[in-house]
Amino acid sequence: MGHSAAVWDYRAATEITKDWNGIDQVLLRTPRGSSARVSLHGAQVTSWRNEHGEELLFTSSKAIFKAPKAIRGGIPMCFPQFGNCGSLEQHGFARNRMWAIDENPPPLPGNDSSGKSFIDLVLKSSEEDMKCWPHSFEFRLRVALAADGDLTLISRVRNINGKPFSFSFAYHTYLLVSDISEIRIEGLETLDYLDNLFKKERFTEQGDAITFESEVDRVYLSSPNIIAVLDHEKKRTFVIRKEGLPDVAVWNPWEKKSKSMVDFGDEEYKQMLCVDGAVIEKPVSLKPGEEWTGRLQLSVVPSSFCSDRLGLDRSGL
């Protein structure tokens, strides 16, 4: 693109446009040509492309890009609950709300903005949401794209007054894959998981790695902070690094469930896999004034780079 990193203006690389429903979306770009797009509807990342312009996240061809439903694909934010219980809507309301650009966010620890194009978004408790979830919170999300194309999402949830509250959370990450039957996840083997297909019964993973030949809807518990999703056909690996997110939800609807979803193509389960950094089994509890942070970093590397060098021996970040 003719820009050298030395003169690259990261602020200018953050552009706000409208999608075809008139909803603001933010485009982040890097000097080498990677990009990410974030919709203010749900603060949902709807695209993440590498420097060759190849899309890395799945979005259904049948996705409905219309508030108030979450777009089927990208990275919807599940808050204040993951799943479906009580009077709250499935996966919580955050993914269905209009977020605002946070002009003046409290600083993040460390130097989290240098060499990155980023945007800060915020969602505050509304009177409407207080009716089903009566807690005052501020939810801040930073989406950052580093010069090497890594995508980082940092969520901060603060209890701003009143009583303690607790919540569960997930970055519901729809990875785009070549063929689900060629995919393996490393980093979850030997862990316990709750199986949503068996009334959340607890099992222990027995395989060397997770592979796919039927519907999977599980929450792996207390996982290491680095997980690899290997795409054999593309010879590339998604590396998921996380902090403050002990659990990992893994979901592929497979054939039958795909057909029952109006916003999902019958065959599209072959090209996607959700692997979510999450807090599910033991919800986060915040006293008034307390804040929680959950950080997710996504990278793509050639598969030859993998296991040993990533330190999948659990040392984490």
Ligand code: BG6
């Ligand atoms: C998964 C759940 O994480 O999300 C599944 O475990 C659910 O049970 C899926 O079907 C999609 O949820 P939604 O609400 O986006 O259709």
